[in-house]
Amino acid sequence: MIKLIAIDMDGTLLNEHHLVTDKVKKAIKEASNAGIKIVLCTGRPVQAVYEYLKELEMPQDEEDYVISLNGTVVQKTTTWEIVYSHELDHKHLVEAEKLIGSFEMNFTYFDENNYYFTGEPTEMMHYDVNLLGMEAKHLPIKEIPKEMKVFKAMYVAEATELDRLVASLPPFISENFYPIRSLSYVLELLPQKANKGEALTGLAEKLGFSMDEVMAIGDGENDLDMMKVAGTSIAMGNAVDSIMQAATHVTRSNQEDGVAHAIYEWALKG
Template identity: 40%
Template structure:
Protein backbone atom coordinates (compact mmCIF):
# COMPACT_ATOMS: atom_id res chain seq x y z
CA UNK A 1 0.00 0.00 0.00
CA UNK A 2 1.37 3.40 -0.99
CA UNK A 3 1.36 5.85 1.95
CA UNK A 4 3.65 8.57 0.58
CA UNK A 5 4.37 9.89 -2.92
CA UNK A 6 7.43 12.04 -3.64
CA UNK A 7 7.08 14.10 -6.81
CA UNK A 8 9.77 16.05 -8.65
CA UNK A 9 8.60 19.36 -10.14
CA UNK A 10 10.36 20.30 -13.39
CA UNK A 11 9.82 17.71 -16.10
CA UNK A 12 7.50 15.73 -13.81
CA UNK A 13 4.78 17.61 -11.92
CA UNK A 14 4.61 20.42 -14.48
CA UNK A 15 4.58 20.46 -18.27
CA UNK A 16 7.08 22.31 -20.43
CA UNK A 17 5.21 25.57 -19.79
CA UNK A 18 5.83 25.03 -16.04
CA UNK A 19 2.10 24.51 -15.53
CA UNK A 20 0.51 21.83 -13.37
CA UNK A 21 -2.48 20.65 -15.38
CA UNK A 22 -5.95 20.36 -13.87
CA UNK A 23 -5.85 16.57 -14.25
CA UNK A 24 -2.59 16.29 -12.32
CA UNK A 25 -3.78 18.70 -9.64
CA UNK A 26 -7.09 16.93 -9.10
CA UNK A 27 -5.49 13.48 -8.95
CA UNK A 28 -2.92 14.60 -6.37
CA UNK A 29 -5.61 16.24 -4.28
CA UNK A 30 -7.66 13.03 -4.46
CA UNK A 31 -4.64 11.13 -3.15
CA UNK A 32 -4.31 13.65 -0.31
CA UNK A 33 -7.97 13.17 0.61
CA UNK A 34 -7.35 9.43 0.75
CA UNK A 35 -4.63 10.02 3.33
CA UNK A 36 -1.61 9.57 1.05
CA UNK A 37 1.21 11.92 2.02
CA UNK A 38 2.32 14.04 -0.96
CA UNK A 39 5.86 15.44 -0.89
CA UNK A 40 7.23 17.82 -3.50
CA UNK A 41 10.86 16.74 -3.86
CA UNK A 42 12.93 19.05 -6.04
CA UNK A 43 16.17 20.89 -6.64
CA UNK A 44 14.27 24.16 -6.34
CA UNK A 45 14.51 26.36 -3.24
CA UNK A 46 11.35 26.79 -1.12
CA UNK A 47 10.37 30.01 -2.92
CA UNK A 48 10.28 28.14 -6.21
CA UNK A 49 8.10 25.39 -4.74
CA UNK A 50 5.57 27.57 -2.92
CA UNK A 51 3.31 28.42 -5.91
CA UNK A 52 2.71 24.73 -6.64
CA UNK A 53 2.40 23.82 -2.96
CA UNK A 54 -0.20 26.58 -2.51
CA UNK A 55 -2.09 25.42 -5.59
CA UNK A 56 -2.31 21.91 -4.16
CA UNK A 57 -3.46 23.14 -0.77
CA UNK A 58 -0.26 22.48 1.15
CA UNK A 59 -0.27 24.15 4.55
CA UNK A 60 -3.87 23.27 5.32
CA UNK A 61 -2.63 20.15 7.14
CA UNK A 62 0.69 18.41 7.81
CA UNK A 63 2.56 18.62 4.50
CA UNK A 64 6.26 18.44 3.72
CA UNK A 65 8.63 19.76 1.07
CA UNK A 66 12.07 18.45 0.17
CA UNK A 67 13.99 21.35 -1.37
CA UNK A 68 17.51 22.06 -2.64
CA UNK A 69 17.94 18.50 -3.96
CA UNK A 70 17.58 17.05 -0.49
CA UNK A 71 19.62 19.52 1.55
CA UNK A 72 16.46 20.98 3.10
CA UNK A 73 13.30 19.34 4.48
CA UNK A 74 10.56 21.75 5.48
CA UNK A 75 7.11 21.27 7.02
CA UNK A 76 4.86 23.45 4.89
CA UNK A 77 2.09 24.24 7.36
CA UNK A 78 4.37 25.40 10.19
CA UNK A 79 7.60 26.36 8.32
CA UNK A 80 9.40 24.00 10.70
CA UNK A 81 12.82 22.89 9.47
CA UNK A 82 13.00 19.12 9.74
CA UNK A 83 16.48 18.84 8.25
CA UNK A 84 19.06 21.18 6.74
CA UNK A 85 22.57 20.51 5.48
CA UNK A 86 24.83 23.40 4.50
CA UNK A 87 28.29 23.72 3.02
CA UNK A 88 31.28 24.82 5.08
CA UNK A 89 33.27 27.92 4.17
CA UNK A 90 36.16 25.71 3.07
CA UNK A 91 33.89 23.62 0.85
CA UNK A 92 32.47 26.75 -0.80
CA UNK A 93 35.98 28.02 -1.45
CA UNK A 94 37.09 24.72 -2.99
CA UNK A 95 34.11 24.57 -5.33
CA UNK A 96 34.50 28.23 -6.30
CA UNK A 97 38.24 27.92 -6.92
CA UNK A 98 37.71 25.00 -9.28
CA UNK A 99 35.07 26.85 -11.29
CA UNK A 100 37.02 30.09 -11.74
CA UNK A 101 38.81 28.93 -14.85
CA UNK A 102 35.66 28.20 -16.86
CA UNK A 103 33.20 30.36 -18.76
CA UNK A 104 30.19 28.97 -16.88
CA UNK A 105 29.19 31.24 -14.01
CA UNK A 106 29.13 30.29 -10.33
CA UNK A 107 26.04 30.80 -8.16
CA UNK A 108 25.72 30.26 -4.42
CA UNK A 109 22.30 29.13 -3.23
CA UNK A 110 21.00 30.00 0.22
CA UNK A 111 17.59 29.48 1.74
CA UNK A 112 16.13 32.69 0.34
CA UNK A 113 18.77 34.20 -1.94
CA UNK A 114 21.09 33.58 -4.90
CA UNK A 115 24.59 35.05 -4.90
CA UNK A 116 26.68 35.47 -8.05
CA UNK A 117 30.41 35.16 -7.47
CA UNK A 118 31.06 36.75 -10.85
CA UNK A 119 31.34 40.49 -11.51
CA UNK A 120 27.81 40.50 -12.84
CA UNK A 121 24.54 38.61 -12.90
CA UNK A 122 24.47 36.83 -16.24
CA UNK A 123 21.37 36.17 -18.32
CA UNK A 124 21.49 32.46 -17.42
CA UNK A 125 21.70 33.28 -13.71
CA UNK A 126 18.82 35.75 -13.84
CA UNK A 127 16.67 33.34 -15.82
CA UNK A 128 17.09 30.58 -13.25
CA UNK A 129 16.56 32.94 -10.31
CA UNK A 130 13.35 34.26 -11.88
CA UNK A 131 12.09 30.73 -12.53
CA UNK A 132 12.34 29.81 -8.85
CA UNK A 133 11.31 33.20 -7.41
CA UNK A 134 14.71 33.96 -5.84
CA UNK A 135 16.39 37.33 -5.40
CA UNK A 136 19.92 37.46 -6.81
CA UNK A 137 22.87 39.76 -6.18
CA UNK A 138 26.63 39.92 -6.76
CA UNK A 139 28.81 38.86 -3.84
CA UNK A 140 32.55 39.16 -3.30
CA UNK A 141 33.90 35.62 -2.77
CA UNK A 142 35.79 36.86 0.29
CA UNK A 143 32.50 37.89 1.90
CA UNK A 144 31.14 34.34 2.04
CA UNK A 145 30.41 33.12 5.57
CA UNK A 146 29.01 29.90 7.00
CA UNK A 147 26.28 31.94 8.68
CA UNK A 148 24.79 32.47 5.21
CA UNK A 149 23.61 28.85 5.31
CA UNK A 150 24.61 28.00 1.75
CA UNK A 151 23.18 24.66 0.62
CA UNK A 152 24.59 24.25 -2.85
CA UNK A 153 26.63 25.85 -5.60
CA UNK A 154 25.56 25.98 -9.23
CA UNK A 155 27.78 26.11 -12.28
CA UNK A 156 25.45 27.75 -14.77
CA UNK A 157 25.65 28.81 -18.40
CA UNK A 158 25.03 27.62 -21.93
CA UNK A 159 24.86 23.81 -22.23
CA UNK A 160 28.21 23.65 -24.03
CA UNK A 161 29.83 25.72 -21.24
CA UNK A 162 28.50 23.32 -18.63
CA UNK A 163 29.65 20.36 -20.78
CA UNK A 164 33.21 21.64 -20.46
CA UNK A 165 33.11 21.97 -16.68
CA UNK A 166 31.33 18.63 -16.33
CA UNK A 167 34.07 16.79 -18.19
CA UNK A 168 36.81 18.55 -16.21
CA UNK A 169 35.63 17.78 -12.68
CA UNK A 170 38.28 15.55 -11.07
CA UNK A 171 37.41 12.22 -9.46
CA UNK A 172 38.41 13.47 -6.01
CA UNK A 173 35.93 16.32 -6.21
CA UNK A 174 33.20 13.87 -7.25
CA UNK A 175 34.17 11.72 -4.27
CA UNK A 176 34.05 14.67 -1.87
CA UNK A 177 30.74 16.20 -3.00
CA UNK A 178 27.37 15.23 -4.46
CA UNK A 179 27.55 16.55 -8.04
CA UNK A 180 24.70 16.24 -10.49
CA UNK A 181 23.79 17.66 -13.91
CA UNK A 182 20.16 18.46 -13.12
CA UNK A 183 19.55 20.48 -16.30
CA UNK A 184 21.56 20.87 -19.50
CA UNK A 185 22.46 24.42 -18.41
CA UNK A 186 23.09 23.57 -14.76
CA UNK A 187 25.58 21.57 -12.67
CA UNK A 188 24.83 21.35 -8.95
CA UNK A 189 27.43 20.75 -6.22
CA UNK A 190 26.34 19.91 -2.68
CA UNK A 191 27.49 18.30 0.55
CA UNK A 192 28.41 14.66 -0.09
CA UNK A 193 25.36 13.05 1.51
CA UNK A 194 22.79 15.57 0.28
CA UNK A 195 20.48 14.13 -2.36
CA UNK A 196 16.79 13.43 -2.81
CA UNK A 197 17.20 9.79 -1.82
CA UNK A 198 18.76 10.43 1.58
CA UNK A 199 16.24 13.21 2.29
CA UNK A 200 13.28 11.04 1.30
CA UNK A 201 14.56 8.26 3.56
CA UNK A 202 14.96 10.72 6.46
CA UNK A 203 11.44 12.06 5.97
CA UNK A 204 9.88 8.60 5.71
CA UNK A 205 11.63 7.61 8.94
CA UNK A 206 10.45 10.86 10.58
CA UNK A 207 6.86 10.01 9.64
CA UNK A 208 7.11 6.31 10.47
CA UNK A 209 6.55 5.22 6.86
CA UNK A 210 8.45 2.25 5.43
CA UNK A 211 10.27 2.83 2.15
CA UNK A 212 8.28 -0.05 0.66
CA UNK A 213 5.23 2.21 1.11
CA UNK A 214 6.80 5.11 -0.81
CA UNK A 215 6.31 5.95 -4.50
CA UNK A 216 8.70 8.40 -6.16
CA UNK A 217 8.18 10.10 -9.52
CA UNK A 218 10.94 11.85 -11.46
CA UNK A 219 12.59 12.46 -14.82
CA UNK A 220 16.16 13.71 -14.30
CA UNK A 221 19.54 12.64 -13.03
CA UNK A 222 19.00 14.41 -9.70
CA UNK A 223 16.03 12.06 -9.16
CA UNK A 224 18.24 8.96 -9.40
CA UNK A 225 18.71 8.35 -5.68
CA UNK A 226 15.04 8.83 -4.76
CA UNK A 227 13.89 6.50 -7.55
CA UNK A 228 16.45 4.01 -6.27
CA UNK A 229 15.37 4.07 -2.60
CA UNK A 230 11.60 4.24 -3.09
CA UNK A 231 9.62 1.04 -2.90
CA UNK A 232 8.05 2.03 -6.22
CA UNK A 233 10.25 4.19 -8.43
CA UNK A 234 8.31 5.58 -11.38
CA UNK A 235 10.05 7.47 -14.18
CA UNK A 236 8.39 9.76 -16.71
CA UNK A 237 8.57 8.69 -20.35
CA UNK A 238 10.44 11.97 -20.94
CA UNK A 239 13.02 10.92 -18.33
CA UNK A 240 16.67 10.16 -19.00
CA UNK A 241 17.68 6.70 -20.21
CA UNK A 242 19.89 6.30 -17.15
CA UNK A 243 16.96 6.94 -14.83
CA UNK A 244 14.70 4.60 -16.78
CA UNK A 245 17.27 1.84 -16.34
CA UNK A 246 16.49 1.66 -12.59
CA UNK A 247 12.75 2.34 -12.76
CA UNK A 248 10.16 -0.08 -11.43
CA UNK A 249 7.63 1.46 -13.80
CA UNK A 250 7.48 4.01 -16.63
CA UNK A 251 4.55 6.42 -16.79
CA UNK A 252 3.41 8.87 -19.47
CA UNK A 253 5.31 12.09 -20.09
CA UNK A 254 4.88 15.42 -18.29
CA UNK A 255 2.96 16.60 -21.37
CA UNK A 256 0.51 13.70 -21.00
CA UNK A 257 -0.43 14.00 -17.30
CA UNK A 258 2.08 11.28 -16.43
CA UNK A 259 1.92 11.98 -12.69
CA UNK A 260 -1.86 11.53 -12.65
CA UNK A 261 -1.59 8.35 -14.72
CA UNK A 262 0.96 6.87 -12.29
CA UNK A 263 -1.02 7.70 -9.16
CA UNK A 264 -4.23 6.28 -10.62
CA UNK A 265 -2.52 3.12 -11.82
CA UNK A 266 -0.17 2.26 -8.96
CA UNK A 267 -1.27 4.18 -5.85
CA UNK A 268 -5.06 4.04 -5.97
CA UNK A 269 -5.10 0.37 -6.94
CA UNK A 270 -2.56 -0.84 -4.40
Protein backbone atom coordinates in the same frame (compact mmCIF):
# COMPACT_ATOMS: atom_id res chain seq x y z
CA MET B 1 -0.29 0.12 -0.09
CA ILE B 2 1.16 3.53 -0.98
CA LYS B 3 1.19 5.98 1.95
CA LEU B 4 3.59 8.66 0.64
CA ILE B 5 4.20 9.99 -2.87
CA ALA B 6 7.35 12.04 -3.52
CA ILE B 7 6.99 14.14 -6.67
CA ASP B 8 9.75 15.98 -8.51
CA MET B 9 8.74 19.36 -9.95
CA ASP B 10 10.49 20.47 -13.16
CA GLY B 11 9.88 17.97 -15.94
CA THR B 12 7.54 15.96 -13.70
CA LEU B 13 4.83 17.85 -11.79
CA LEU B 14 5.16 20.86 -14.12
CA ASN B 15 4.56 20.80 -17.88
CA GLU B 16 6.76 22.64 -20.38
CA HIS B 17 5.05 25.91 -19.46
CA HIS B 18 5.89 25.32 -15.78
CA LEU B 19 2.23 24.80 -14.92
CA VAL B 20 0.35 22.14 -12.94
CA THR B 21 -2.53 20.95 -15.12
CA ASP B 22 -6.05 20.51 -13.79
CA LYS B 23 -5.85 16.73 -14.23
CA VAL B 24 -2.71 16.56 -12.11
CA LYS B 25 -4.24 18.79 -9.43
CA LYS B 26 -7.33 16.57 -9.31
CA ALA B 27 -5.27 13.39 -8.96
CA ILE B 28 -3.14 14.87 -6.17
CA LYS B 29 -6.24 16.01 -4.31
CA GLU B 30 -7.83 12.57 -4.62
CA ALA B 31 -4.66 10.92 -3.33
CA SER B 32 -4.52 13.34 -0.41
CA ASN B 33 -8.19 12.73 0.41
CA ALA B 34 -7.42 9.02 0.39
CA GLY B 35 -4.89 9.61 3.18
CA ILE B 36 -1.74 9.52 1.04
CA LYS B 37 0.97 12.00 2.06
CA ILE B 38 2.12 14.16 -0.90
CA VAL B 39 5.66 15.55 -0.71
CA LEU B 40 7.24 17.76 -3.36
CA CYS B 41 10.87 16.69 -3.74
CA THR B 42 12.75 19.24 -5.81
CA GLY B 43 16.06 20.86 -6.61
CA ARG B 44 14.39 24.25 -6.23
CA PRO B 45 14.84 26.36 -3.10
CA VAL B 46 11.70 26.51 -1.00
CA GLN B 47 11.02 30.11 -2.05
CA ALA B 48 10.46 28.82 -5.59
CA VAL B 49 7.99 26.21 -4.31
CA TYR B 50 5.61 28.40 -2.27
CA GLU B 51 3.17 29.27 -5.06
CA TYR B 52 2.81 25.64 -6.14
CA LEU B 53 2.15 24.45 -2.58
CA LYS B 54 -0.63 27.02 -2.30
CA GLU B 55 -2.02 26.08 -5.70
CA LEU B 56 -2.13 22.42 -4.68
CA GLU B 57 -3.57 23.31 -1.25
CA MET B 58 -0.83 21.22 0.32
CA PRO B 59 0.05 22.98 3.61
CA GLN B 60 -2.66 21.09 5.51
CA ASP B 61 -1.25 20.05 8.89
CA GLU B 62 1.85 19.82 11.07
CA GLU B 63 2.99 16.66 9.32
CA ASP B 64 3.20 18.09 5.77
CA TYR B 65 6.70 18.58 4.39
CA VAL B 66 8.67 19.69 1.35
CA ILE B 67 12.10 18.38 0.33
CA SER B 68 14.04 21.19 -1.35
CA LEU B 69 17.50 21.91 -2.81
CA ASN B 70 17.80 18.28 -3.95
CA GLY B 71 17.51 16.82 -0.48
CA THR B 72 19.70 19.18 1.51
CA VAL B 73 16.70 20.66 3.36
CA VAL B 74 13.41 19.21 4.63
CA GLN B 75 10.89 21.71 6.01
CA LYS B 76 7.39 21.70 7.41
CA THR B 77 5.00 23.45 5.02
CA THR B 78 3.02 25.07 7.83
CA THR B 79 5.77 26.70 9.92
CA TRP B 80 8.81 26.31 7.57
CA GLU B 81 10.69 24.75 10.46
CA ILE B 82 13.75 22.90 9.15
CA VAL B 83 13.65 19.31 10.40
CA TYR B 84 16.60 17.99 8.38
CA SER B 85 19.51 19.68 6.61
CA HIS B 86 23.12 19.40 5.46
CA GLU B 87 25.29 22.39 4.66
CA LEU B 88 28.44 23.15 2.68
CA ASP B 89 31.80 24.19 4.13
CA HIS B 90 32.65 27.81 3.26
CA LYS B 91 36.32 26.89 2.67
CA HIS B 92 35.31 24.31 0.09
CA LEU B 93 33.10 26.87 -1.67
CA VAL B 94 36.06 29.22 -2.06
CA GLU B 95 38.09 26.49 -3.76
CA ALA B 96 35.19 25.34 -5.95
CA GLU B 97 34.55 28.85 -7.23
CA LYS B 98 38.21 29.22 -8.28
CA LEU B 99 37.70 26.44 -10.86
CA ILE B 100 35.60 28.77 -13.05
CA GLY B 101 38.78 30.50 -14.22
CA SER B 102 38.23 31.74 -17.77
CA PHE B 103 34.99 29.79 -18.31
CA GLU B 104 31.93 31.84 -19.20
CA MET B 105 29.70 30.82 -16.34
CA ASN B 106 28.43 31.75 -12.92
CA PHE B 107 29.06 30.17 -9.57
CA THR B 108 25.78 30.34 -7.65
CA TYR B 109 24.69 29.17 -4.21
CA PHE B 110 21.70 29.08 -1.87
CA ASP B 111 20.89 29.60 1.76
CA GLU B 112 17.39 28.78 3.00
CA ASN B 113 15.65 31.52 0.99
CA ASN B 114 18.04 33.25 -1.40
CA TYR B 115 19.82 32.76 -4.72
CA TYR B 116 23.35 34.23 -4.69
CA PHE B 117 25.93 34.50 -7.45
CA THR B 118 29.51 35.59 -8.03
CA GLY B 119 31.08 37.24 -11.09
CA GLU B 120 29.18 38.88 -13.94
CA PRO B 121 25.69 37.46 -14.58
CA THR B 122 25.37 35.38 -17.76
CA GLU B 123 22.29 34.79 -19.91
CA MET B 124 21.98 31.23 -18.57
CA MET B 125 21.99 32.46 -15.00
CA HIS B 126 19.28 35.00 -15.81
CA TYR B 127 17.28 32.17 -17.42
CA ASP B 128 17.64 30.00 -14.32
CA VAL B 129 16.68 32.82 -11.94
CA ASN B 130 13.61 33.69 -14.03
CA LEU B 131 12.59 30.03 -14.17
CA LEU B 132 12.57 29.93 -10.38
CA GLY B 133 10.79 33.27 -10.09
CA MET B 134 13.50 34.60 -7.82
CA GLU B 135 15.83 37.58 -7.57
CA ALA B 136 19.56 36.83 -7.63
CA LYS B 137 21.83 38.62 -5.19
CA HIS B 138 25.52 39.28 -5.87
CA LEU B 139 27.71 38.16 -2.97
CA PRO B 140 31.37 37.10 -3.40
CA ILE B 141 32.19 33.82 -1.66
CA LYS B 142 34.79 35.40 0.61
CA GLU B 143 32.19 37.86 1.89
CA ILE B 144 29.71 35.21 3.08
CA PRO B 145 28.94 35.86 6.78
CA LYS B 146 30.35 33.13 9.02
CA GLU B 147 26.91 32.34 10.44
CA MET B 148 25.28 31.94 7.00
CA LYS B 149 24.36 28.36 6.08
CA VAL B 150 24.87 27.41 2.44
CA PHE B 151 22.94 24.32 1.40
CA LYS B 152 23.72 24.02 -2.33
CA ALA B 153 26.06 25.53 -4.92
CA MET B 154 25.91 25.38 -8.72
CA TYR B 155 27.97 26.02 -11.83
CA VAL B 156 25.57 27.57 -14.37
CA ALA B 157 26.55 27.87 -18.06
CA GLU B 158 25.66 26.94 -21.61
CA ALA B 159 25.75 23.14 -21.96
CA THR B 160 28.91 23.06 -24.11
CA GLU B 161 30.76 25.37 -21.71
CA LEU B 162 29.67 23.28 -18.75
CA ASP B 163 30.85 20.14 -20.56
CA ARG B 164 34.34 21.67 -20.72
CA LEU B 165 34.34 22.38 -17.00
CA VAL B 166 33.08 18.91 -16.11
CA ALA B 167 35.85 17.33 -18.20
CA SER B 168 38.49 19.23 -16.22
CA LEU B 169 37.16 18.88 -12.67
CA PRO B 170 39.82 17.82 -10.13
CA PRO B 171 39.31 15.05 -7.53
CA PHE B 172 38.75 17.81 -4.96
CA ILE B 173 35.13 18.17 -6.14
CA SER B 174 34.05 14.56 -5.65
CA GLU B 175 36.07 14.36 -2.42
CA ASN B 176 34.24 17.29 -0.81
CA PHE B 177 30.88 17.52 -2.60
CA TYR B 178 28.15 15.35 -4.08
CA PRO B 179 28.19 16.66 -7.68
CA ILE B 180 25.21 16.07 -9.95
CA ARG B 181 24.34 17.33 -13.44
CA SER B 182 20.68 18.12 -12.74
CA LEU B 183 20.12 20.03 -16.01
CA SER B 184 22.12 20.45 -19.20
CA TYR B 185 23.17 23.92 -18.02
CA VAL B 186 23.59 23.17 -14.29
CA LEU B 187 26.16 21.18 -12.31
CA GLU B 188 25.09 21.12 -8.68
CA LEU B 189 27.42 20.72 -5.71
CA LEU B 190 25.58 19.22 -2.75
CA PRO B 191 26.88 18.28 0.70
CA GLN B 192 28.29 14.75 0.45
CA LYS B 193 25.57 13.13 2.54
CA ALA B 194 22.71 14.99 0.86
CA ASN B 195 20.49 13.79 -1.97
CA LYS B 196 16.79 13.21 -2.57
CA GLY B 197 17.05 9.55 -1.61
CA GLU B 198 18.61 10.22 1.80
CA ALA B 199 16.08 12.95 2.57
CA LEU B 200 13.12 10.84 1.46
CA THR B 201 14.31 7.86 3.51
CA GLY B 202 14.72 10.03 6.60
CA LEU B 203 11.31 11.63 6.16
CA ALA B 204 9.57 8.28 5.65
CA GLU B 205 11.18 6.99 8.84
CA LYS B 206 10.07 10.11 10.73
CA LEU B 207 6.48 9.57 9.54
CA GLY B 208 6.56 5.86 10.37
CA PHE B 209 6.36 4.57 6.78
CA SER B 210 8.41 1.74 5.31
CA MET B 211 10.04 2.42 1.95
CA ASP B 212 7.74 -0.21 0.41
CA GLU B 213 4.91 2.24 1.17
CA VAL B 214 6.66 5.08 -0.70
CA MET B 215 6.23 6.03 -4.36
CA ALA B 216 8.66 8.38 -6.12
CA ILE B 217 7.98 10.08 -9.47
CA GLY B 218 10.76 11.79 -11.43
CA ASP B 219 12.48 12.46 -14.72
CA GLY B 220 16.05 13.71 -14.22
CA GLU B 221 19.45 12.56 -12.95
CA ASN B 222 18.88 14.29 -9.61
CA ASP B 223 15.86 11.99 -9.05
CA LEU B 224 17.89 8.79 -9.33
CA ASP B 225 18.66 8.46 -5.61
CA MET B 226 15.00 8.69 -4.59
CA MET B 227 14.01 6.25 -7.34
CA LYS B 228 16.44 3.71 -5.93
CA VAL B 229 15.10 3.87 -2.37
CA ALA B 230 11.35 4.03 -3.07
CA GLY B 231 9.43 0.76 -3.15
CA THR B 232 7.52 2.00 -6.20
CA SER B 233 9.44 4.25 -8.59
CA ILE B 234 7.80 5.90 -11.59
CA ALA B 235 9.72 7.31 -14.54
CA MET B 236 8.05 10.06 -16.52
CA GLY B 237 7.63 9.39 -20.23
CA ASN B 238 10.11 12.22 -20.83
CA ALA B 239 12.68 10.87 -18.32
CA VAL B 240 16.38 10.38 -19.06
CA ASP B 241 17.63 6.84 -19.69
CA SER B 242 19.05 6.28 -16.19
CA ILE B 243 15.66 7.04 -14.63
CA MET B 244 13.87 4.78 -17.12
CA GLN B 245 16.21 1.93 -16.21
CA ALA B 246 15.87 2.45 -12.44
CA ALA B 247 12.08 2.74 -12.37
CA THR B 248 9.63 -0.02 -11.59
CA HIS B 249 7.06 1.60 -13.93
CA VAL B 250 6.91 4.23 -16.69
CA THR B 251 4.06 6.72 -16.90
CA ARG B 252 3.15 9.30 -19.54
CA SER B 253 5.19 12.48 -20.11
CA ASN B 254 4.76 15.76 -18.27
CA GLN B 255 2.93 17.02 -21.36
CA GLU B 256 0.42 14.18 -21.00
CA ASP B 257 -0.46 14.47 -17.30
CA GLY B 258 1.99 11.72 -16.41
CA VAL B 259 1.81 12.38 -12.67
CA ALA B 260 -1.98 11.98 -12.70
CA HIS B 261 -1.72 8.71 -14.64
CA ALA B 262 0.88 7.39 -12.17
CA ILE B 263 -1.24 8.26 -9.13
CA TYR B 264 -4.37 6.60 -10.53
CA GLU B 265 -2.56 3.54 -11.89
CA TRP B 266 -0.11 2.66 -9.08
CA ALA B 267 -1.35 4.45 -5.94
CA LEU B 268 -5.15 4.70 -5.99
CA LYS B 269 -6.11 1.69 -8.06
CA GLY B 270 -4.77 -0.69 -5.43
